[in-house]
Amino acid sequence: MSLATQTFNYKVLMRIATVIAFIQFTNALEYMVFNPIFVFMATDFAVPVSFSGYVSGMYTLGAVLSGLIAFYWIDHFNKKRFLIINMALLGLLTLLTTCTSSFSLLLALRFCAGLVGGTTMGVGISILINNAPPNLRGKMLATVIASFSIVSIVGMPTILFLCTHYGWHVALWLISAFCVLALPLIVSIIPKDQVYLDTPRALPLDMNTLLFASANALVQFSPMLIIPILAPLMIQQLGASQNLLPWLFFSGGVIGYLSTKITGVLTSRFSALVLGTGSTIVFILSLLIPILGYQHAALFIGLFLGASYSRLVSSSVLTIQFPNDQQRAGFSSLQTSIMYLMTTVAFFLSAFLLPEQGMTPQSVNTLLAICAISAAGFPVLVSVLQKKLAKRFHVFL
DSSP states (O other): OOHHHHHHHHHHHHHHHHHHHHHHHHHHHHHHTHHHHHHHHHHHHTSOGGGHHHHHHHHHHHHHHHHHHHHHHGGGSOHHHHHHHHHHHHHHHHHHHTTOOOHHHHHHHHHHHHHHHHHHHHHHHHHHHHTSOGGGHHHHHHHHHHHHHHIIIIIHHHHHHHHHHHOHHHHHHHHHHHHHHHHHHHHHHSOOOOOOSSOOOOOOOSHHHHHHHHHHHHHHHHHHHHGGGHHHHHHHTTOOOGGGHHHHHHHHHHHHHHHHHHHHHHTTTSOHHHHHHHHHHHHHHHHHHHHTTOOOHHHHHHHHHHHHHHHHHHHHHHHTTSSOGGGHHHHHHHHHHHHHHHHHHHHHHHHHHSOTTOOOHHHHHHHHHHHHHHHHTHHHHHHHHHHHHHHHHHHHO
16 A cells, blocks of 8 residues: 555545544533533523433433443444434434423423434444554544543533523524534545445343443543532632633643543553553542642643543543444444443432532542542553453454
8 A cells, every 4th residue: 555545544534533523522512511501591491490400311311221222223224324314313403492492392302312412422433443443543532532622622612602692592503503514524524334244243231241331431430520510629629719710621621632632642552551540640649639738720620631531542442442343333332321321320429429518628528539449440440351352352363
């Protein structure tokens, strides 16, 4: 293969990765945006702001159910066509949300959006990974995962600005427009499904499959314990002023983005165990800043988010090796389903561990300690996964 052909193929692969990252950005923004903007929506639906939990819960329920169902049947379908239908439906469901003032209908629409969102990224990532050579899969995954940071850096501030100045309807119209914009990009850039001679067969839902499918969710469980209280944590424990919060979150998002991209490049040079251990050490060190009472909010959020994204990339690069190309879409959908479920568990546990009277230094330190202890097991998990992959590869040989 000539150098020119290699360069062309790499450019094609990066275009695919960019489109999948845009789909991930849109999907994540559509999911994450309802908690903060429900402050603007609650009056129109004649419900208290606290009902935002029901809205998020219905989406999560739909996403978990669709991911579990897709694990068994998604590999029998045309992935590109499935992606087109999903993004069209997501755009329509988001648009319909702006056309109702019925809270019951809103819950139904969010459940349907969860059914769509729960499978979209599993299918998208499987298309990308199946078209990437093994040595570039880490970098491609990092490109997609980095879209979460872009949501924090650009997406959420833009949506909140639109809500404040033009209303929440306009904000959701923008997200719906993103879904529509994704359609021609999928049609023109995403390749057709590869043709296999044998009939695709789903992975068995055994202990190994569950272990690899839940690894990313287990990794994200630790930071998700802290995410709901990040703002009050930095104000009360780290002495940050409320005016500085937007800049702290912005800088944290930028560091998270850079960390994701750097880790993606390093996956071809270092093992997942080395990267996972290093990022876990940094993650635990970040938790020590509020535990020990140091007033360094910028340092905390930079280390916390940077290490969190690095750990996720390290885990993703390892777990994506478990299924073969024909089974990857179903496996990735199961991964996404478990991720939504584990995130919900972490949010509930975080709320349960904090007293109703408000956050106290003792309760926050208890939560931070649980977060650190749960995070410390990641290198052990990586070691177990690597051994199972090596054993599986040896059996195939």
